[in-house]
Structures are given as structure tokens and as C-alpha cells.
Amino acid sequence: MADAAARNLVDLSDAGGHAIAAMINDAQDRKAARASWPKGQPDADKPLAGQVLAMIFEKNSTRTRVSFDIAMRQLGGTTLILDAGTSQLGRGETIADTARVLSRMVDAIMIRTDDHAKIEEMARYASVPVINGLTDRSHPCQIVADLLTMIEHGKALPGLEVAWFGDGNNVLHSLLEAAGMMKFNMRIATPVGYEPDAEFIELARAGGAVVTLTNDAAEAARDADVLVTDTWVSMGQENAADKLAAMDPYRVDSDMMKRAKSDAIFLHCLPAHVGDEVSEAVFEGSQSVVFDEAENRIHAQKSVLLWSQRLLG
Ligand code: CP
Ligand code: NVA
Secondary structure: OOOOOOOOEOOHHHOOHHHHHHHHHHHHHHHHHOOOOOOOOOOOOOOOOOOEEEEEEOOOOOHHHHHHHHHHHHOOOEEEEEEOOOOHHHHOOOHHHHHHHHHHHOOEEEEEOOOHHHHHHHHHHOOOOEEEOOOOOOOHHHHHHHHHHHHHOOOOOOOOEEEEEOOOOHHHHHHHHHHHHHOOEEEEEOOOOOOOOHHHHHHHHHOOOOEEEEOOHHHHHOOOOEEEEOOOOOOOOOOOHHHHHHHHHHOEOHHHHHHOOOOOEEEEOOOOOEOOOEOHHHHOOOOEOHHHHHHHHHHHHHHHHHHHOOOOO
16 A cells, blocks of 8 residues: 555645745756756756656646656656556556556656546555646646746746636646645636536635636636636547537637736646637737746656655655
């Protein structure tokens, strides 16, 4: 069963606000220290030298896959990838057995899966750290990168007004978790029936965040500091015409950006569907920081890995 010493990041609450602040600081320091170095060159201290991260993908990925791999290289370690199609997971070997076997062979496990219960089971049975690389419920590593990006762009987190548009999905759930821990406020504009889970709203409010739910996108955008959206149809969801129609008024376009503060930034975890959840003018515009955000997945991942190995926070 799980090693009490293993630090898992199944959700951001596993770390807490203090550790997340430490992760962001360390990510900024490491990023600055290696500016303009070749991307595969290890950091001078190689803190994870000799360590191996196993990455399990039950869903597609570009950023999470590449950023964890490069993060491990920069920390001096290595990675390997398992997918359902070519591992015994695809033939019905249990998560519990997979967790126990991998714990004998590698130093940490990252899993991207369709069912949050699977990562919880993995964390229960693994004796090495288990890190959430996205589930149907949450995407914590994405949000560490997003917070780093906000701070880099001069947005101190406490009291920040962060507006979300569209689907109340996994990325929003982790953003809400972060709001409670880092004390920023959230305006969430969704169509009726696509709100985030109440559990995450309550968590944010319990932490002191002001969370406003609305069906009026313009209201959410007014004087916001950060505007965030994501695909209207997440992996594993049905591409339903009625959902797409309901989402149409929630596109982040130039009118929406004009309602926000003049120095507001636009975030999107990517992959983007330009013309759906975001207009081309906003996606390609000067307030869009989506490629900084994508790069920051590497720097944030390094901090998550160091925290999970008790070398940080
Ligand atoms: N943002 C994100 O997690 O991207 P990938 O699906 O490409 O990993
Ligand atoms: N909400 C999206 C995020 C992709 C990185 C999904 O789950 O597909």
C-alpha cells in the first residue's frame, strides 16, 4: 500500500498554498538560471540525477508528455512512457498491480487518465509519488504553470480577478482549487448546465476566494485581470451540437477583451480551437500569453517533481 512518505499530487490540495508558492518561486529561479541554454542540458545541480519517471497515457497529450520529459532531463533524470495500447493495462492488468510493480522499478509515476478514480487507486497502491497529468476531474499541473505565467506577467495573485468562459471542466476545477489557496477571485461564465462541480466552488470559497457564477460572459469579463478559456469539448466528451450551440456566446473575442482591464492577459491551456472558444484576433493578439504558458509547463513540472521528492516546500 501507499508509502506514507510518498508525496502525491492528485489534486492541488495535496500540496497546499505554501508549497505551491514555493514551487512557483523555484520554477522562476530555475528558469532564469538556464535562460538560453540548450533545452535538454541538465540544470547545474541535477537534483534528480539517476531518477526515472514513468508516464502513463490513457489519453492524448503533446504538452504534458513533452514537458515532463524535458523537465526530467533538466533535473538530471529520465522518463519512460506506457500507454494502454502497448502495456498490460490495455489487457486488464489492474491499476493496483501496475502501481506496485512500477513502484519497484521507477522513482515517480505520472498518469493521464479518463477516470479520476484510477489515479486515486494508483496513489493508494504506489509507494512512489503519483502525479496527476490530467483526469476527467482535474488538471493540477496545468494550473501551477498558469499561476507561474500570471506572476511572470505582473499579476500578483492575491485579490486578482480571474474570469473563466465556457465549459465548467477539469482545468477550471483545478483553477478553483488554486483560487482558494492563493487568494484570487473567480468570475465563471458558463451556459446553464455546464457549471463546475459545486465541490470545487465550495473549496475556493472556504479558502477565502470570491467566486461569482454567471451566464453573462460580458459581466464576467468586466475589469478582469486574467481571461481564461479551454476547449468546449474535452477529451472523452461527446462533440454534441447542442453543447456547441450553448457555448457560442462564451467565445473570448475582442469585445470581451475590451471589457477587461487594459493590461489583462489571455490564457488557454491548449490545444485551442480558434474560432470556437477564442477568436483568432485574441489568440494571436498582444494580450495572449498562451505560448509562455505552454513553455511554463516545463518549469512548473520541475517544481512539482522536486516537491514530490521532498526536495522543495
Ligand atoms: N495543456 C495540456 O495538458 O496539453 P496536452 O493535452 O497536449 O498535454
Ligand atoms: N479540458 C481539456 C484539457 C486538455 C489539456 C481536456 O480534458 O481535454
